[in-house]
Structure formats: structure tokens, C-alpha cells
Amino acid sequence: MSRSPSIPDRPHRDIDSDLPDDERLEALRGHYEDLVDVNDQLSAQLDDAEDRRERLREKVDRVERENETLKSSSLYIATVEDVLEDDQVIVKQHGNNQEVLTDVASRMVDRVEPGDRVAVNDSFAIQTVLDTETDARAQSMEITEKPEVTYADIGGIDEQVREVREAVEQPLTEPEIFNEVGIDPPSGVLLYGPPGTGKTMLAKAVANETDATFIKMAGSELVRKFIGEGSRLVRDLFEMARERQPAIIFIDEIDAIATRRTESKTSGDAEVQRTMMQLLSEMDGFEARGEIRIIAATNRYDMLDRAILRPGRFDRLIEVPEPDRDGREQILGIHTRNMNIAADVDFADLADDTDGYSGADIESLATEAGMFAIRNERDEVRHQDFAEALEKIEDDDSSDVVSSAGYFYQ
Numbered sequence: 001m002s003r004s005p006s007i008p009d010r011p012h013r014d015i016d017s018d019l020p021d022d023e024r025l026e027a028l029r030g031h032y033e034d035l036v037d038v039n040d041q042l043s044a045q046l047d048d049a050e051d052r053r054e055r056l057r058e059k060v061d062r063v064e065r066e067n068e069t070l071k072s073s074s075l076y077i078a079t080v081e082d083v084l085e086d087d088q089v090i091v092k093q094h095g096n097n098q099e100v101l102t103d104v105a106s107r108m109v110d111r112v113e114p115g116d117r118v119a120v121n122d123s124f125a126i127q128t129v130l131d132t133e134t135d136a137r138a139q140s141m142e143i144t145e146k147p148e149v150t151y152a153d154i155g156g157i158d159e160q161v162r163e164v165r166e167a168v169e170q171p172l173t174e175p176e177i178f179n180e181v182g183i184d185p186p187s188g189v190l191l192y193g194p195p196g197t198g199k200t201m202l203a204k205a206v207a208n209e210t211d212a213t214f215i216k217m218a219g220s221e222l223v224r225k226f227i228g229e230g231s232r233l234v235r236d237l238f239e240m241a242r243e244r245q246p247a248i249i250f251i252d253e254i255d256a257i258a259t260r261r262t263e264s265k266t267s268g269d270a271e272v273q274r275t276m277m278q279l280l281s282e283m284d285g286f287e288a289r290g291e292i293r294i295i296a297a298t299n300r301y302d303m304l305d306r307a308i309l310r311p312g313r314f315d316r317l318i319e320v321p322e323p324d325r326d327g328r329e330q331i332l333g334i335h336t337r338n339m340n341i342a343a344d345v346d347f348a349d350l351a352d353d354t355d356g357y358s359g360a361d362i363e364s365l366a367t368e369a370g371m372f373a374i375r376n377e378r379d380e381v382r383h384q385d386f387a388e389a390l391e392k393i394e395d396d397d398s399s400d401v402v403s404s405a406g407y408f409y410q
């Protein structure tokens with residue numbers, strides 16, 4: 001950065017008032033010339049500063065334009081294969097494995113090394129260097145060695161728990177039964193139903209019970225990534241599961257990558273389609289009796305592409321509905337287990353009053369009731385706290401309380 005020019009000293013002359021007029025006039029003239037001189041220096045400095053400001057403004061405009069272009073255009077992922085002389089590199093685009101010789105902007109040259117993942121634009125110019133692959137993998141997957149959720153934490157869906165145990169747990173714990181009978185266990189299990197009903201809990205509980213690693217990936221993560229990356233992440237997901245088997249792969253919001261084919265052929269749709277094809281091909285090449293089980297979940301069953309439901313894919317469908325009255329009472333019991341509940345709390349009554357509540361809604365209700373007790377400086381939660389919590393939740397967002405309202409899942 002250039003140093004700012006120094007400000008000239010303010011001219012100063014002592015002019016003796018006893019001097020004869022002509023000498024005083026001469027001194028004043030001299031002083032005036034000094035002032036004009038300083039004024040000229042300051043004007044020149046001002047012109048310089050304005051020039052500099054203009055140049056900076058142009059630079060800001062240019063960076064902003066570049067930024068806009070970056071934001072508005074699709075970028076492709078590539079890996080740097082080689083860095084050559086004269087600021088050139090060879091990159092290999094993910095997805096189609098095309099190798100391209102491309103220039104690197106001077107501002108990027110020192111930051112690019114072979115093996116780096118980069119985002120390139122339509123003309124293959126490198127726009128940015130991305131996180132390392134391991135970071136990207138870790139960011140998009142949730143990996144838990146042994147989730148803490150157990151079947152005892154899940155209320156109101158006993159039949160679904162039984163079905164999941166049969167379809168996912170048994171092939172892991174007693175594979176010989178399937179060998180003896182001579183059938184393949186279901187390849188993949190699809191849990192469908194409104195949000196917050198315990199689908200994720202079910203998948204975690206199986207992993208807990210079977211000492212399997214739980215690997216979760218959200219469908220929305222797969223489509224949010226850069227072009228060419230969704231299918232790579234699917235490959236990574238299965239690779240990760242193979243490295244850590246026994247493992248439960250849980251793909252939440254599978255509808256994000258497996259919606260019914262639409263007429264539109266935008267590049268985004270094509271990308272989603274590629275991601276889904278990769279998932280199907282991973283599943284097709286999968287050993288059904290192996291140590292990896294796949295569970296997917298959706299609350300948009302109506303939107304699903306039927307291709308994923310074919311035999312050998314997600315061929316066991318389990319509906320996880322909103323809890324009924326008894327289910328709600330059971331879930332209330334589970335979520336108040338560790339609370340200091342007063343004798344007057346009537347769970348049967350609360351179950352009657354929570355028609356349409358999901359398990360997640362009931363969990364919020366219990367927490368909210370606890371908050372009312374704290375607000376009233378009590379360590380015991382009374383029926384009145386639950387009643388006020390119910391009222392508050394309904395007031396807060398009457399359209400949101402019934403979490404399944406507006407969702408189609410059949």
C-alpha cells in the first residue's frame with residue numbers, strides 16, 4: 001500500500017508592526033506566496049487522493065461484478081491434476097471425468113496445488129478452491145458410532161418398531177435365518193409419514209441395538225451441492241458405510257433426490273436425476289445379506305419416483321403415522337420421564353387434548369410445560385403448566401401446531 005503524502009507545514013512569518021510600510025508590504029507578499037505554495041501542494045494531494053479513490057471504486061465495482069457472476073452462474077467441481085508453467089493447470093471435471101488445460105488467474109496461482117478440489121465456471125476458469133474432500137464428506141454426513149436412542153424411547157408406533165426390527169435388525173443379527181430359508185432380506189426400507197413422528201429415531205434405535213455405525217445424509221444436502229457432486233457424495237456415503245460396517249445408512253428427505261420425473265429439463269433436474277441414478281446403481285450392486293442396511297425417510301410419499309420402490313431397492317415400505325390417542329399418552333410418558341411431575345397431571349386428559357400432535361410436538365409441549373413451572377418458581381410441573389403450554393403453543397402458531405397439516409404422505 002502506498003504511504004499517504006505528508007501534509008505541508010502551515011506557513012508562518014513574524015511581521016513586526018513597527019517595520020516601515022514598504023518592508024511590511026514585502027513581508028506580507030512573501031507570506032502570501034508561501035500560502036499559495038502550500039495551497040498548490042494541498043490541491044495536488046487532493047487530486048491524487050481523488051484519483052486513488054476513483055481507482056479503488058472501479059476495483060470495488062469489478063469485484064462486485066465478479067461476485068455477482070459467481071453467485072448467479074453454476075459452477076462445476078473439478079480436481080487439479082497438475083500445475084504447469086505459465087500459470088496453467090490441468091483439471092479433471094467430476095461427473096464426466098473430462099480433462100482440461102486451463103489458465104489460473106494470477107490471484108489464485110499461489111493457492112492451487114495438485115489434488116485440490118476447485119470450482120470452475122463454464123469456461124473452466126478456476127473460481128475458487130474448495131474445502132478438502134474429507135471436510136466435505138464430514139460436513140454432509142452425520143456419523144454416530146452408537147446413537148443413544150433405544151426402542152424404549154419411541155412411543156405409539158409399536159407395530160412400526162416391530163417391522164423395522166424384522167426388516168433391518170434381523171438381517172444384521174441373524175443373517176443365517178435368511179440363508180436357511182433361502183430368501184433375501186429387504187434391500188432398503190422406506191419410512192414414510194408426517195414430520196416429527198419418529199422416523200429418524202427408529203433408524204437410530206436399530207443402529208443402537210445392532211452396534212452399527214449410524215450414517216445419516218439428508219437428501220436436500222445432496223442436491224444443494226455443486227454440480228457433479230451429488231453423485232459423488234452418494235458414492236462416498238456407501239464407501240463410508242463399507243469402511244465402517246456394520247452400518248445403517250439413513251437417507252432423510254429422500255424425496256429431494258427421488259421426485260417423479262418432470263417434463264422440465266433444466267440442468268438442476270438433470271443433476272438431481274444423476275444423483276438418484278447413482279443411488280440406484282449403488283443399491284443394485286449391493287449385497288442384500290451384507291452388513292450394511294439402508295433406511296430412507298420421506299414425508300412426501302406422493303411425490304416419489306416409483307423407480308426407487310422396485311424390488312431390490314426400497315422394497316419394504318413402512319408407514320409411520322401420527323400417534324393415536326394411546327400413542328400420545330405413551331409419548332407424553334416418555335418425554336416426562338425425567339421431569340418432576342406433580343400428582344395432579346392427567347396424561348389421559350392431555351392425550352385427549354393433543355389430537356393431531358406428532359411426537360415432536362408432544363416433546364415441545366413437555367418442555368414448554370417445564371418452562372411454565374420454572375417461570376412460576378416451582379420445581380414441580382403441574383397440570384396447569386401443561387394446560388398453559390397447550391394454550392401458548394396453539395396461540396403461537398395455530399397453523400403449525402399440527403405438524404402434519406398440509407403435508408401429503410400417502
Ligand SMILES: Nc1ncnc2c1ncn2[C@@H]1O[C@H](COP(=O)(O)OP(=O)(O)OP(=O)(O)O)[C@@H](O)[C@H]1O
Binds near residue numbers: 155195202360
Ligand atoms: N414416536 C415418538 N416417540 C417419542 N418421541 C418422538 C416420537 N416421534 C418423535 N419424537 C420426538 O420428536 C423428535 C423428532 O423426531 P424424529 O426426528 O424421529 O422425526 P422424523 O419423523 O424423522 O421427522 P422428520 O420427517 O421431520 O425428519 C425426536 O427427537 C423425539 O424427541
